[in-house]
Amino acid sequence: MASRSLISVFLVLLIGSGINSSATLEPIIRLPTTRATEADSRSHGDEDGIYCASWHLAAETNNAGGWTQIPSRCHFYVKYYMTAKRYESDCEVVANFSLAFASTVEMAPDGKDAWIFDVDETLLTNMPYYIDHGFGSEVFNESCWDEWVALAKAPAMPSSLKLYNALKQMGFKIFVLTGRREHQRQDTSKNLELAGYTGWEGLILRGASDRGIPATVYKSERRSVLSNGGYRIHGSSGDQWSDLLGFAVAKRSFKLPNPMYYIG
Amino acid sequence: MASRSLISVFLVLLIGSGINSSATLEPIIRLPTTRATEADSRSHGDEDGIYCASWHLAAETNNAGGWTQIPSRCHFYVKYYMTAKRYESDCEVVANFSLAFASTVEMAPDGKDAWIFDVDETLLTNMPYYIDHGFGSEVFNESCWDEWVALAKAPAMPSSLKLYNALKQMGFKIFVLTGRREHQRQDTSKNLELAGYTGWEGLILRGASDRGIPATVYKSERRSVLSNGGYRIHGSSGDQWSDLLGFAVAKRSFKLPNPMYYIG
Numbered sequence: 001m002a003s004r005s006l007i008s009v010f011l012v013l014l015i016g017s018g019i020n021s022s023a024t025l026e027p028i029i030r031l032p033t034t035r036a037t038e039a040d041s042r043s044h045g046d047e048d049g050i051y052c053a054s055w056h057l058a059a060e061t062n063n064a065g066g067w068t069q070i071p072s073r074c075h076f077y078v079k080y081y082m083t084a085k086r087y088e089s090d091c092e093v094v095a096n097f098s099l100a101f102a103s104t105v106e107m108a109p110d111g112k113d114a115w116i117f118d119v120d121e122t123l124l125t126n127m128p129y130y131i132d133h134g135f136g137s138e139v140f141n142e143s144c145w146d147e148w149v150a151l152a153k154a155p156a157m158p159s160s161l162k163l164y165n166a167l168k169q170m171g172f173k174i175f176v177l178t179g180r181r182e183h184q185r186q187d188t189s190k191n192l193e194l195a196g197y198t199g200w201e202g203l204i205l206r207g208a209s210d211r212g213i214p215a216t217v218y219k220s221e222r223r224s225v226l227s228n229g230g231y232r233i234h235g236s237s238g239d240q241w242s243d244l245l246g247f248a249v250a251k252r253s254f255k256l257p258n259p260m261y262y263i264g
Numbered sequence: 265m266a267s268r269s270l271i272s273v274f275l276v277l278l279i280g281s282g283i284n285s286s287a288t289l290e291p292i293i294r295l296p297t298t299r300a301t302e303a304d305s306r307s308h309g310d311e312d313g314i315y316c317a318s319w320h321l322a323a324e325t326n327n328a329g330g331w332t333q334i335p336s337r338c339h340f341y342v343k344y345y346m347t348a349k350r351y352e353s354d355c356e357v358v359a360n361f362s363l364a365f366a367s368t369v370e371m372a373p374d375g376k377d378a379w380i381f382d383v384d385e386t387l388l389t390n391m392p393y394y395i396d397h398g399f400g401s402e403v404f405n406e407s408c409w410d411e412w413v414a415l416a417k418a419p420a421m422p423s424s425l426k427l428y429n430a431l432k433q434m435g436f437k438i439f440v441l442t443g444r445r446e447h448q449r450q451d452t453s454k455n456l457e458l459a460g461y462t463g464w465e466g467l468i469l470r471g472a473s474d475r476g477i478p479a480t481v482y483k484s485e486r487r488s489v490l491s492n493g494g495y496r497i498h499g500s501s502g503d504q505w506s507d508l509l510g511f512a513v514a515k516r517s518f519k520l521p522n523p524m525y526y527i528g
Binding site: 050051053054055057058060061062063064065085086089090092093094097098101252253254255257 | 314315317318319321322324325326327328329349350353354356357358361362365516517518519521
């Protein structure tokens with residue numbers, strides 16, 4: 001099989017040299033340059049790079065299950081992934097698939113077509129915070145985090161802001177459902193508005209009675225309330241599987257990437 | 265934020281130069297070499313490489329929903345991904361997470377602890393077939409495919425074979441649940457055995473009455489039969505979301521990568 005694989009690669013190189021009419025104007029093969037596009041090739045070496053990309057895929061597909069720490073050999077991978085082009089591109093592609101699905105929804109005139117967004121690493125990016133706190137490699141410090149939330153300075157995720165506005169334009173009622181706590185309502189609301197988000201139908205935060213409830217249950221219960229209120233939850237966007245799984249799930253769920261932390 | 269990001273990258277480079285005691289013996293930064301490890305950096309260029317990696321992630325996380333074709337700009341990406349080290353590594357990491365979960369299962373003495381495996385691109389790899397058929401970029405040709413299945417020559421996915429044997433050793437009852445059809449039972453059984461798989465509890469194929477039923481429904485119905493028969497389905501391994509979603513789902517589902525084709 002190895003030799004067949006080599007033959008195949010050789011054929012691809014041959015085709016790429018210009019014989020194939022489907023070739024674009026760009027050369028089909030570009031030798032790796034110093035402008036490497038992928039975290040892998042800049043990580044601790046080929047082996048760690050490949051492993052970390054595989055670990056990341058396993059985390060994104062929920063194969064990894066609950067995880068509390070980024071593997072130490074992957075700290076650099078995660079930093080590079082978050083700050084180079086891949087993260088932004090990955091988020092944009094998810095937003096485009098979300099919008100493509102939304103365009104197929106037949107909207108009813110009753111104003112009950114809904115879409116749910118999570119906040120952190122979904123509508124807002126906490127990149128400035130994580131740049132200062134090891135991109136998830138440091139142990140979570142709740143008081144530092146609360147100080148950051150109180151600043152209300154998290155920027156919008158550009159592709160999420162575009163999606164949010166497009167959905168609003170299409171007539172979706174937007175619910176913001178976050179694991180942030182009720183006492184953070186004003187800061188969260190202020191931050192969302194400063195980042196450009198307006199006109200949501202509801203902003204749902206963890207109340208005192210939600211303390212200690214797993215995120216999946218808390219979010220499912222709140223979706224249930226919306227469903228029971230007659231809302232049809234077409235889409236749900238979140239960076240955690242706990243934003244998306246459980247009960248009263250959306251017709252389509254969209255998982256944004258996040259290799260920095262896991263919330264179960 | 266861009267400047268903070270640059271400062272951060274600079275700090276990482278500094279740390280990588282040897283100051284940090286956690287540094288491995290390998291240099292933390294390795295300049296891209298001709299032994300590039302990632303499909304991205306060998307695709308049509310940086311832009312296509314990034315896009316295709318993002319498309320692939322969207323497909324693996326089910327964000328892409330149903331898709332019938334690999335985007336044409338990603339044909340080379342998929343070829344490279346399947347034949348270079350990433351595919352093998354991705355599969356191995358999934359198998360390791362599967363085994364880690366299996367080790368936490370408290371086995372009962374009733375022999376009803378079960379695990380389900382799909383066949384194609386899960387227990388077996390059809391790489392020799394796809395090398396000859398464009399890695400999913402060609403329109404699916406059923407008669408060519410049937411000829412390939414009849415050869416019974418698909419090799420084992422190495423990490424799946426290891427997982428399969430480990431699970432068997434631990435006492436799991438293994439059910440092989442495939443979208444292949446009943447008339448392919450003998451060839452499939454022969455192929456599995458030639459590839460090293462033995463001792464399954466059941467091999468379930470699509471019967472005449474399953475014709476036209478979506479894969480998710482067919483597989484859910486068969487899992488239901490197992491559950492009703494008293495089996496506790498702890499794990500399920502498959503390369504398609506239709507292997508894993510629906511009803512009577514396993515306690516944990518493990519999605520193997522497959523950017524070549526989608527079965528809904």
